Amino acid sequence: MDQPVSAEIVERGMRADFLEGARKGLPLIVAIAPFGLLFGAVAIDNGFTMPEAVLMSAALYAGASQMVGLELFGQKIAPWMIVLSIFAVNFRHVLYSAAVGRRIRHFTFWQKMAAFFVLVDPQYAETEKRGEAGLPVTFAWYMGLALPVYLMWVLEAFVGSMFGNLITNPHAIGLDVILPVYFLGLVMSFRSRQHWLPVVIASGAASVLAYKTVGSPWHVSFGAIAGILVAAILAKPEKPEAK
Numbered sequence: 001m002d003q004p005v006s007a008e009i010v011e012r013g014m015r016a017d018f019l020e021g022a023r024k025g026l027p028l029i030v031a032i033a034p035f036g037l038l039f040g041a042v043a044i045d046n047g048f049t050m051p052e053a054v055l056m057s058a059a060l061y062a063g064a065s066q067m068v069g070l071e072l073f074g075q076k077i078a079p080w081m082i083v084l085s086i087f088a089v090n091f092r093h094v095l096y097s098a099a100v101g102r103r104i105r106h107f108t109f110w111q112k113m114a115a116f117f118v119l120v121d122p123q124y125a126e127t128e129k130r131g132e133a134g135l136p137v138t139f140a141w142y143m144g145l146a147l148p149v150y151l152m153w154v155l156e157a158f159v160g161s162m163f164g165n166l167i168t169n170p171h172a173i174g175l176d177v178i179l180p181v182y183f184l185g186l187v188m189s190f191r192s193r194q195h196w197l198p199v200v201i202a203s204g205a206a207s208v209l210a211y212k213t214v215g216s217p218w219h220v221s222f223g224a225i226a227g228i229l230v231a232a233i234l235a236k237p238e239k240p241e242a243k
Contacts (some may be wrong), residue, residue: 008171021144028122028145029152032063036153039066041159046070057157061150062120063106063218065089091221095228096124096230103127103137111139118146127190195234203227 036057048070065086071084096119105113122238123146131137151242190196207223214222 014138017138017140018144021141021146024126025145025148028126028149030124032149032153033156035063036156037160039063039070040157040162042067042070043157044161045071048161052160053157053161054154058154061118062086062090062093062154063153073213087220088218092121092224093119095224096121100127102140103131104142108141115139115142115146118143118150120149121183122149129189187201195231198234199227200232202230 006081014052014055039057040053043056044050056066056069060069068089069082069086072085097116100119100123101112101114107115123142126145127137127142130141151200187200203223206226207219209219211219
């Protein structure tokens with residue numbers, strides 16, 4: 001008969017998973033640090049107070065959407081337009097949750113709620129890579145990866161809001177290219193996937209076209225939809241199993 005697993009062994013395994021996830025999160029913390037600091041600085045520049053900037057990072061936790069919100073809050077725009085614009089930028093998270101959802105079916109309801117709250121771009125990328133490698137996506141590993149990144153994001157908003165005014169011209173030192181380079185790195189991490197190149201080309205072309213015609217932030221959603229359509233067209237149907 002199988003011997004029951006002791007609570008100590010389970011706890012040790014959870015601790016090991018958490019630490020493994022945290023180690024994966026260390027490079028991510030370094031990568032997003034400039035962007036988090038930039039958000040705090042831009043928030044103050046747009047009339048936010050330090051507590052408001054920190055609260056926005058803690059409650060919304062979506063870098064690109066936060067930047068879009070900052071630009072819109074300072075203008076005389078209807079609240080529903082602000083919500084709709086942020087939804088357009090964050091539409092990719094609907095796709096992320098659909099993909100990651102199949103990896104975390106074994107989570108409890110509240111674990112899934114916590115997991116989806118911290119489901120940002122690098123969290124999705126690392127979870128997908130772990131799943132494709134055949135490794136278990138445990139709740140301890142998932143939160144070990146997510147929590148340090150989340151806490152540092154909030155801390156960076158605080159630091160940026162306190163000292164960001166020391167950088168008088170962020171564009172002069174190239175801080176405005178951080179977000180595009182960051183997303184390019186995420187896209188390149190999936191280059192070994194089948195049909196990666198045509199999907200990226202279609203998504204990029206649609207996004208540029210939408211940006212020139214419809215405008216921001218809708219180009220994000222149009223680019224995502226174009227990529228999905230090309231991926232669906234190129235996907236080979238599964239062969240039925242022989243009886």
